[in-house]
Amino acid sequence: MSERIVELSAADLAARLASGDVSSVDAVNAHFEQIDATEGHAVEPEDRHQGTDGLNAFLHRNREGALQVAREVDQARANGEQLHELAGVPIAVKDLIVTKGQPTTAASRMLEGWMSPYDATVTKKLRAAKMPLLGKTNLDEFAMGSSTEHSAFGPTRNPWDLNRIPGGSGGGSAAAVSAFQAPLALGTDTGGSIRQPAAVTGTVGVKPTYGSVSRYGVIAMASSLDQVGPCSRTVLDSALLHEVIAGHDPQDSTSLTDPVGSFAAAARQGAEDGGLKGLRVGVVKQLTGEGFQAGVQQRFNEAVELLQSAGAEVVEVETPNFEYALGAYYLIMSSEVSSNLAKYDGVRFGLRVVPEGNPTIERVMGASRAAGFGAEVKRRIILGTYALSAGYYDAYYGSAQQVRTLVQRDFNAAFEKVDVLISPTAPTTAFTIGGVDESADPMQMYLNDIATIPTNLAGIPAISLPGGLAPEDDLPVGIQFMAPAREDARVYRAGAGLERLLEEKWGGPVWASRNDVATTVRDFAAGAALGGK
Amino acid sequence: MSAINREQVAHLAELAHIEMTEEELARVAGELDLIVSSVASVSEAAGPDVPATSHPLPLQNVFREDVVGETLTQEEALSNAPDSQDGKFRVPAILDGE
């Protein structure tokens, strides 16, 4: 059979596992074969700081641990035990989520070698569902960035073009899913860190309603914005994974008590004939046009036309306060960052650097933080310290929290007219690694998040799904749906509906046209070796 | 807003406990100045009647029962410590020597 296990969607793989067609051990082995063939190194090297000539999507491979769970699942299935729908389906976890028994680094030198003595709530949920954990995926250090270039362990490369970024901060999870290293992955989204990587890697990513997935055990970047969510190649797969990880957690004070929605059912409904009929879709005027790459805009417009042709009612909506969203986001995010990252001081865990002489703890803290954090993390800590400092609080942090109210009001007004909002996920396709000089203008990188940030400020759910390839560079474009808080099911319904329309138009998934990633990596590595001489 | 200078960044770096070289201070001052001027419009967006939103979804009174839960052992607590002694975390002197 020519069909490869790794190219199966999670839903299809789950069905094969259930039927006994494929064993979980086979599935895990197949994915590790793909990982080994695409990472740029078959085994993990000692020094990770240089990155690789492959995808470099994983910071840790949990081969033995994953196989053990797979064996348990296969045994349980053989015994006729009742198992979770996704039992035995492997998953990759962003290295910002703590996992007992595996290192968690947040892609920072600060936490290199740190072993969490506890599991995140979402990790526990994956374990309870008996999903083998393939390993921990690369990210921008402490999830700060839009390119995964800020990882202390080298950038992750985009499977569509290894010279390009896979987005960020969750570039590792998105690249892994895109390159068939994993059918599913967990990401975290503070300002677009799930959706923007999904957009530029041709995958699906969902930021759930704030509070619907526990943040306990998720290394905090900006507490009031962070949310864990699913990464996958299909909308239904994200819905299935979302159902596994959602739910109230008494260890997270901001966790909602609502029952978990029927996301998979919503996705299936949206993909039915006429599933989009009567859906009121609002095109966000402020998130189109100027600043958006022509090919991105073109694919977006085509998607909107498709929706219309399928019976959706499309109108344009205005969200005037989005103008301030990026600024407000950077003030709130950096303020919370400056405080959340204070705990990394070399006292209880993590890197400790002791300067020459007989230094005090103050100096040891200062030296440890100087050595442990990268430039972007420091930049944001300093910005946040500034925004919170005496004399500036009202003008910056206080005002930013007011803007949050204004952005919520814009959304509320829009959702009185429509069921979902739609926009491109990111203004451009993937840019080249090193292509943005942040030191010259840090704001240029931040503009990547312009379309994803408003939903984080308002706490509402959003999905990014593939919208095709931009004609000018043949790179993936992402389409974003947004829905009111607690209405995550709507983004699955709309997303699955659009996904079906697009795949019918393309004659298959967006990745069908792409070159084999393992071959690309082999050629790239060979080219790099030649180029190096 | 006035431009952000090296001295301000030095003060912020001190508050944030991040040692910075002269070159870093100068560079970050420039970057910060750029960012701050880009986000300055935020302070003019809302009138005084607009309430602040600190939590995207308003919840209240989330309390825990006063019941002891699972704890770490001393070994687990110290397992990632850069330095420890007698079951405690060991840190360099807090004050400069006399």
Place this chain on the structure above:
Amino acid sequence: MSEDVLSFEEAMERFDPVLGFEVHVELNTNTKMFDAAPNTFGDDPNTNITPVSLGLPGVLPVINGKAVESAIKLGLALNCSIAPKCHFARKNYFYPDTPKNFQTSQYDEPIAFDGQLDLELEDGTPFSIEIERAHMEEDAGKLTHVGGATGRIQGASHSLVDYNRSGVPLIEIVTKPIVGAGSRAPELARVYVAAIREIVKNLGISDARMERGNVRCDANVSLMPKGATVFGTRSETKNVNSLRAVERAVRFEIQRHAAVLSAGEKIVQETRHWHEDTRSTTSGRPKSDADDYRYFPEPDLVPVVTTQAWIEELRATLPEPPAQRRKRLKNDWGYSDEEFRDVVNAGVMDEIEQTIAAGASAAVARKWWMGEIARLAKQAEVEIVDLPVTPAHVVEVNALIDEGKINDKLAKKVIGFVIEGEGSPSEIVEARGLAVVSDDGALTAAVDDAMTQMPDVVEKIKGGKVQAVGALIGPVMKATRGQADAGRVRQIILERLGVQG
């Protein structure tokens, strides 16, 4: 730096003191403020720890509901308004005993505010203290400084951190500036802290043991020239952890300020540390972050909203306020001002109340607690309440006297044996054979013996000098080791001699 002091009297002639207190009360909840680690004292280091108490990456706080109720109760006991809505904030500063390098506290929205506490100084003078606020926060870990002199931070080569205390619930009570105390300021300081300690103990929300740091006082002192209305620069003395130390520290700071000001110098606004050994304060190094804590609302916690119904429900559970209770008990017991004050100062009000409740009269209860038991405590150099003698013991001893089984003298011995752990009073009387000798046969034998020994006395009595009988009673008492009833002995002697008493 000049550390001269002026005499207190001289200081008082020239200046008026202004006080302010920040008292931290550790709650006695089962668990910490924001996590489920046990809140217990004295365990092995770093064992009362969860990932949250250690501030590990990824952890989140959850508010202890019981601690919030304790804070509301304390607010009500201090006659405060309770905030309809309040939130927690992060106070950002780096220190190795603070695992997150911020303390979760309350800033612009304390749970309780605008209260008042009416005190009585030792001589009964009333003094009212205005409470600015009472807010919830968490304690820090405990630092041990190694390598320096006597565990001080100065000169230490390194420090060790135990995070068992990190996250223990605290309520900080802040007064408004206190003016008008004059030369009573040191005494007022002690009385105030004692009152807070009594209130939190009475509410059952804290163990209130100052030696364990359950109640800790930061004392602010400033002076202004007599008659002035503008406050002077203040110092904040920390680490004042006994009632006596609070009084002494305030007194010392008044004298120190007075010396500085009298020399024409200026007071530096700073933190001072109290040293019990030298009974003086020293300048604390100003923290580099002290001027900018960058408070902002804690994004990991949601607001606390109090309804009137909830507040009233808690108010209904409040015990009688200590001051009111004292007034009532003094009245009920009929003690004089002085007697009652002695009882209060001896710390045996509860014991006397329980003794009376168990059936003894107020006078009897006072007689034993303030008499023999107090004497034994003083002799052992301990507090009365620390002796293992209970109200039930006292009542039992008193019953034995009433039944005529023992006399006062024996009762004192019995109490001594109770304290030595020999059992209940009845058991001791039984085991030691301490009962009064009421067997006439034994007494008659002892009387006959005595009469044989002292024929001259017998003759005197026979001759009508009845008062000479005392000379015979003494030897009889001695022979029965004090266990005889002297009245009965006298009766027997007179009977034997056929003399009318």
